[in-house]
Amino acid sequence: MNKLSHLELNIKIKKPIDKVWASLVDWHSQSDWMLQTKVWSELDQDRTVKNGKGVLIFAFTGLFPSLYPKFRIGILDTMEITRFKPPVLCEVVHIGRVIRGTGKFELKKSKDGTIFNWQEDLVAHPVFLLVMKPLLLLGVWISLRRFARQLTR
Numbered sequence: 498m499n500k501l502s503h504l505e506l507n508i509k510i511k512k513p514i515d516k517v518w519a520s521l522v523d524w525h526s527q528s529d530w531m532l533q534t535k536v537w538s539e540l541d542q543d544r545t546v547k548n549g550k551g552v553l554i555f556a557f558t559g560l561f562p563s564l565y566p567k568f569r570i571g572i573l574d575t576m577e578i579t580r581f582k583p584p585v586l587c588e589v590v591h592i593g594r595v596i597r598g599t600g601k602f603e604l605k606k607s608k609d610g611t612i613f614n615w616q617e618d619l620v621a622h623p624v625f626l627l628v629m630k631p632l633l634l635l636g637v638w639i640s641l642r643r644f645a646r647q648l649t650r
Contacts, residue, residue: 501626502598504617504634508641511610512648518584518604520648521613524554528562530643532636533571535562549581554589572596597621615641 510517520526527536538554540546559571574596580588588601598619605612615637619626 499618501623501630502619502621504619504630504637506615506634506638506641508613508615508645509607509610510613510645510648514584514604514606514611517611517613517648520644521602521604522548522583522587527556530640530647531556531558532640532643533560533562534558534640535565550578552578552581554578576600591619613641613645 524536524538525541528534534556536554536556538548538552540548540552546552554576556574556576557565557569557571558574559565559569561568562571565571565573572595573593574591575593576589576591578587579590579599580586580601584604586601586603588599591598591600596619598617598621600615600617602616603614605614617633621629
């Protein structure tokens with residue numbers, strides 16, 4: 498694992514693991530807490546598709562994400578689920594033109610809630626990673642805190 502390309506954060510959420518999982522894999526609702534991002538999946542268009550391995554997820558991050566695709570100043574991240582083990586693990590591969598690599602989130606029970614571990618291993622030029630890593634980590638940290646607050650309201 499390349500330390501520069503690896504991003505990882507943990508957050509404790511005072512809710513049961515099943516509730517955290519259900520909210521987390523409601524892809525469309527991630528738009529409510531992911532910073533500057535609109536999220537959807539192929540499940541939104543085809544209700545016969547079951548959530549799990551092989552499902553495609555799309556996340557547009559940029560200016561005015563709710564206006565996508567009419568307004569496109571940002572980056573579209575296309576992901577395919579490669580492992581899906583409710584209620585503890587979801588792994589993806591980033592297959593878009595700009596964002597490449599792998600990602601995962603993992604949930605663990607704790608005595609008073611759930612530990613949410615988020616990880617990404619990105620494939621990008623080292624200079625890009627050096628500049629962008631702190632910004633990406635800050636954006637995800639803010640997003641995870643928003644998610645936790647949303648769940649505990």
